[in-house]
Amino acid sequence: MYSNPNLDKLVSYPFERLNKLLNTVNTNNNVNHIALSIGEPKHAPPQIVLDFLSEHEKLKKLLSAYPSTKGGLELRQAICSWIQARFAVTLDAENEILPVNGTREALFSFAQSLLSGRPKSLVVMPNPFYQIYEGAALLAGASPYYCSSYETDDYQQDFDSIKPNIWKDTELVYICSPANPTGKSLTDKELASLIELAHQYDFYIASDECYSEIYLKTEKRPTSILTVSDRMGNKNHERCVAFHSLSKRSNLPGLRSGFAAGDKNLLEQYFLYRTYHGCAMAGHVQEMSLLAWSDESHVIENRKRYKEKFNSVEAILSDSYSINTPEGGFYHWIKTPIDDQEFSALLMEEFNVKVMPGSFLSREQSKKNPGSNHIRVAWVSELTECQEAANRLVEFAKRF
Numbered sequence: 271m272y273s274n275p276n277l278d279k280l281v282s283y284p285f286e287r288l289n290k291l292l293n294t295v296n297t298n299n300n301v302n303h304i305a306l307s308i309g310e311p312k313h314a315p316p317q318i319v320l321d322f323l324s325e326h327e328k329l330k331k332l333l334s335a336y337p338s339t340k341g342g343l344e345l346r347q348a349i350c351s352w353i354q355a356r357f358a359v360t361l362d363a364e365n366e367i368l369p370v371n372g373t374r375e376a377l378f379s380f381a382q383s384l385l386s387g388r389p390k391s392l393v394v395m396p397n398p399f400y401q402i403y404e405g406a407a408l409l410a411g412a413s414p415y416y417c418s419s420y421e422t423d424d425y426q427q428d429f430d431s432i433k434p435n436i437w438k439d440t441e442l443v444y445i446c447s448p449a450n451p452t453g454k455s456l457t458d459k460e461l462a463s464l465i466e467l468a469h470q471y472d473f474y475i476a477s478d479e480c481y482s483e484i485y486l487k488t489e490k491r492p493t494s495i496l497t498v499s500d501r502m503g504n505k506n507h508e509r510c511v512a513f514h515s516l517s518k519r520s521n522l523p524g525l526r527s528g529f530a531a532g533d534k535n536l537l538e539q540y541f542l543y544r545t546y547h548g549c550a551m552a553g554h555v556q557e558m559s560l561l562a563w564s565d566e567s568h569v570i571e572n573r574k575r576y577k578e579k580f581n582s583v584e585a586i587l588s589d590s591y592s593i594n595t596p597e598g599g600f601y602h603w604i605k606t607p608i609d610d611q612e613f614s615a616l617l618m619e620e621f622n623v624k625v626m627p628g629s630f631l632s633r634e635q636s637k638k639n640p641g642s643n644h645i646r647v648a649w650v651s652e653l654t655e656c657q658e659a660a661n662r663l664v665e666f667a668k669r670f
């Protein structure tokens with residue numbers, strides 16, 4: 271039997287590893303189960319999008335036709351208007367935007383369309399990270415290079431530590447800002463110096479910005495690589511592509527909708543790849559996405575609900591844990607008093623609360639693992655359930 275040898279390099283997905291870890295745990299079923307392990311938004315999707323599903327005549331027409339890989343012009347224009355309003359960047363709807371079926375498939379396929387496959391090709395990525403970056407690099411025949419975030423650096427990535435010989439072999443850099451799981455954003459200065467390095471060493475930047483709309487402080491809204499690139503005069507966004515999603519912004523993880531925006535030459539190549547990959551966004555998904563990108567009121571309401579939750583759980587947790595309020599996203603990245611896997615298993619056993627061990631989201635580098643002794647907590651459930659989970663975490667902390 272033939273098999274792609276790169277498949278053997280893939281590491282099991284964090285959720286699989288978590289299921290395995292918890293398989294043997296004797297869970298306390300006297301209390302209800304609370305899952306804080308997965309970043310799946312639970313707030314209701316916007317009504318304007320749901321209403322579209324009852325427009326049967328429109329649906330019938332859309333379902334009877336093949337959609338185009340490029341997406342309808344109206345959708346691309348709506349995305350451009352959103353980018354203009356949110357990030358003060360003007361893009362050309364014709365060749366600087368591509369609709370994608372969620373950022374997960376896009377971040378993965380982008381690497382397949384761009385990486386050369388030459389033996390020494392490197393892909394720089396955060397650590398801890400969203401594991402798709404690693405799988406995308408490995409399946410494209412490249413090797414991951416981890417740029418870690420440690421507590422000692424306030425969880426900021428240290429790009430300065432990357433040596434020229436590494437940059438020379440780098441073809442692609444994934445960044446995630448605001449980051450899953452640390453909640454940290456890259457500063458404008460960091461983004462600008464990364465763009466300069468991309469020009470100097472001839473690599474591309476895939477900027478995962480899917481959490482940009484979940485922030486707690488309006489005066490510190492997360493920025494986009496496209497804004498920074500514009501400001502520094504990299505007007506065609508050469509080497510930069512930003513990825514956005516409706517999953518977190520609009521509570522539509524099941525819709526599978528997002529977009530890639532930026533460097534038109536990279537997007538041209540990516541578009542060619544996508545025509546063969548066969549991943550055109552379905553017509554009705556395009557229509558629903560257009561409605562979602564054109565409305566901001568539900569996004570404001572969504573943020574309000576996260577803010578209320580964060581204020582509440584932080585007040586509960588702060589005497590028992592060292593809490594860093596995220597700059598964006600809906601996670602807490604919390605230090606644990608014992609090994610993170612042991613902590614997660616015991617928490618499940620005693621309190622029926624599921625969290626993600628940090629070491630499942632990270633890799634060891636230079637004998638250090640930035641995820642050990644950390645957990646990721648996703649505050650996606652309703653307020654009262656989150657408060658209940660926070661109270662159980664406090665109760666659990668008393669045993670240490």
Ligand SMILES: Cc1ncc(COP(=O)(O)O)c(C=O)c1O
Binds near residue numbers: 309371374450478516
């Ligand atoms: C950092 C990050 N990027 C991308 C995604 C993928 O989101 P989607 O494919 O729903 O747009 C996720 C989902 O959890 C994520 O955490």
